[in-house]
Amino acid sequence: LLVGPIAGLILIIGNVGVILGLFPSHVAWTVYTLVKTNRFDAPLKVAFFFALPALFGIWLGLSIAASVLVGVGYGFFTPWVSAFEAFRHDNESKKFFHCIVDGTWGTVKGSCTVVRDFADICYHSYPLYLKELRESPSLDGVQPLRFVHVPGCIIVGLMGLVVEIPLYTAIAIVKSPYMLFKGWCRLIHDLVSREGPFLEMACIPIAGLTILMWPIVVIGSIIMAIFSSFFIGLYGSVIVYQERSFRRGVAYVIAMVAEFDEYTNDWLYLREGSILPKPQYRKKKLSHSSEFTIGGNHSGEIKISSILTEAPAMLMPSLSASRSVRETLQEVKMVQVWENMMRLCEMRGKELLDANVIMPADLYDWLRAKNSNEAAIVGFGLPCYSFLQTLFSSIKVGSDGVLLLDDFEINNLNRPQDRLLDWFFQPVMVLKEQIKVIELGEGESRFLEKVVLFGSDTQRLEAWQNGSLVPQDALRAAQIQGISRR
Numbered sequence: 001l002l003v004g005p006i007a008g009l010i011l012i013i014g015n016v017g018v019i020l021g022l023f024p025s026h027v028a029w030t031v032y033t034l035v036k037t038n039r040f041d042a043p044l045k046v047a048f049f050f051a052l053p054a055l056f057g058i059w060l061g062l063s064i065a066a067s068v069l070v071g072v073g074y075g076f077f078t079p080w081v082s083a084f085e086a087f088r089h090d091n092e093s094k095k096f097f098h099c100i101v102d103g104t105w106g107t108v109k110g111s112c113t114v115v116r117d118f119a120d121i122c123y124h125s126y127p128l129y130l131k132e133l134r135e136s137p138s139l140d141g142v143q144p145l146r147f148v149h150v151p152g153c154i155i156v157g158l159m160g161l162v163v164e165i166p167l168y169t170a171i172a173i174v175k176s177p178y179m180l181f182k183g184w185c186r187l188i189h190d191l192v193s194r195e196g197p198f199l200e201m202a203c204i205p206i207a208g209l210t211i212l213m214w215p216i217v218v219i220g221s222i223i224m225a226i227f228s229s230f231f232i233g234l235y236g237s238v239i240v241y242q243e244r245s246f247r248r249g250v251a252y253v254i255a256m257v258a259e260f261d262e263y264t265n266d267w268l269y270l271r272e273g274s275i276l277p278k279p280q281y282r283k284k285k286l287s288h289s290s291e292f293t294i295g296g297n298h299s300g301e302i303k304i305s306s307i308l309t310e311a312p313a314m315l316m317p318s319l320s321a322s323r324s325v326r327e328t329l330q331e332v333k334m335v336q337v338w339e340n341m342m343r344l345c346e347m348r349g350k351e352l353l354d355a356n357v358i359m360p361a362d363l364y365d366w367l368r369a370k371n372s373n374e375a376a377i378v379g380f381g382l383p384c385y386s387f388l389q390t391l392f393s394s395i396k397v398g399s400d401g402v403l404l405l406d407d408f409e410i411n412n413l414n415r416p417q418d419r420l421l422d423w424f425f426q427p428v429m430v431l432k433e434q435i436k437v438i439e440l441g442e443g444e445s446r447f448l449e450k451v452v453l454f455g456s457d458t459q460r461l462e463a464w465q466n467g468s469l470v471p472q473d474a475l476r477a478a479q480i481q482g483i484s485r486r
Contacts, residue, residue, distance in 0.1 A: 003104045007111040008075025014115030015067035019060065022122050027056060033130040038137060044241070047150045051157065051237070058230055069223065074114070078107045080209060120482045128434055128479075149244065153237040156249035160233025160256075167257045168229035171264060172222040178268050180218045187211045225260075232256050239281060251281040340404040341387075347405075348386040349378075357453075357464055358382070377460070381453040388452050391428075392445065395436050402428065431486055438479055443469025451484040 030052065034045055187210060210217075233253070240249035258278035265271060352358040358377065366378035394403040401411030410425075440448065446468035454460040471477040 003107050004075035004079050006075075007078065007107045008071040010071075010108065011074055011111040011114055012068055012071035014112075015071070015118050016064055018115070018119045018122055019063050019067070023056075023060065026122070026126065027052075029127055029130050033134050036134045039133060043150055047153050047237070047241075050150070050154055054157075055234075058234075062227060062230060066227070069220075070114075071111075073220075074111060075107070077213075078110060079104070117485060120478075120485065124479060124482045125434070128437065129430075132433065132437055149240060149246075152246040152249060153240045156240050156246065156253065157234050157237035159250065160236035160253045161230065162233075163253050164229040164233035164256060165226065168225050168232075168260055169222070171257075171261055172225035175264050175268060175270075176218050176222055178270065179221065180215060182268060183214050183218070184211065187214065232260075243281070243283060248281045248283075251279040255279055255281055336408070337404075337410065340408055343405055344390060345383055345386040348389060349382050352382070352385075352453075357466075376455060377453065377457070381455060385449060385453040388449060391432050391435060394432060402432070427486075431483070435483060438476075438483075440480070441469070443467060444471060444476070444480060447471070448480050448484060451481065 031049075034040070034048055034052075040048070191208075191211070233256075236249045236253050239252040240246060243249070254276075255278045258274040258276040261274040261276050262272075262278075265274065349358065353360075353363075362377050390402060390404060394401070397403060399409055399411075401409050403409050446466045447470055450461050450464055450466060450468050454464070471480060
């Protein structure tokens, strides 16, 4: 009751201040980038300029609302969770100490960290992305937008907002009682049978709190449905641009309601499918790798035609080209990725241990620690340092993806089609491009290695003499610090 409101206010006031303070700069940077970039033709730029006021208005409304919700949720839940986690310690004095400190000062520090990271994204990452967009060459494969399609893009975007927002809200509210009672039944069943979150004794307080707070989770899911409906509705304009058809844009708006209804039915174990109409809004296109030949002579050749693309998923429409059968056969397995990453981490760890950068005491602390926060150098720093070296190697050889051991490369064509990897691969590629764009010198690269490995441990930072050079330019230092946090 004391710390939660303070942490929540810090997060809300900080994030809202960043949003409003940088809003004029964001508008100026965006307009300047649209004028200067060669990625878009003139009609598409006109469409963007017409849509900018609405997009910025949506950004202000949703970002401020999200900041308030996140601040309230963070200030309310974090002290509770931190207090419960303190009971994992063995010593009674440590339990009491961490119950007080982790739920008070740790919560306030966490809210400040969230504000700092959000400001870093808004002040450094977004302008850097716009700079890359301005300097990137025009793409020959992008089909130009004609002026006749501009009104269609605008109308379908507005139609998407008018249709998706109320219907998504109605579907979420109607099905919320099912989510409430089915969630309660499942949690109580796990409590009685000691399964799921109630399996471990230390998790019982948090799981019990989940039962009490389940209505808030249901309300949060309704809010998330409303929040996502804005972007799903606006994506109808992209469909009109991609398909060159106003009719297919309208079909997308109708189909997305059925997609959401079917998606919620699957999550709540209701009837399969949806009773709502679901028209097709994508043309069946041929893939870029249209055919290839199997066989040793002309009489025995078999030509395999290209694969038809499918409609994208509801929340994450796919813009990537379909892959040929040969590329599918060469797809990397997820176990190969993890095995390679573990080998890399082990190899880098041995190198640092031989060089006395990491001490045996660090390894002992990591073995005794109950979580990675108690042994941050080995738990967090070493994996991040190992992956940073991988990104440096990939940039040095000019790889289109991520180059691991034994010239093992992961790119957009052969990466595993795994939902977990989807959450990491594109952000990793963006991080790689950001490191590549700022063109770090040798001393700056060494400085980034130290910061990634040791974090805020100034004593260890000063002790490791690896030839690093601390940037004198404040902007340059902030860029490197931002990359190290990512």
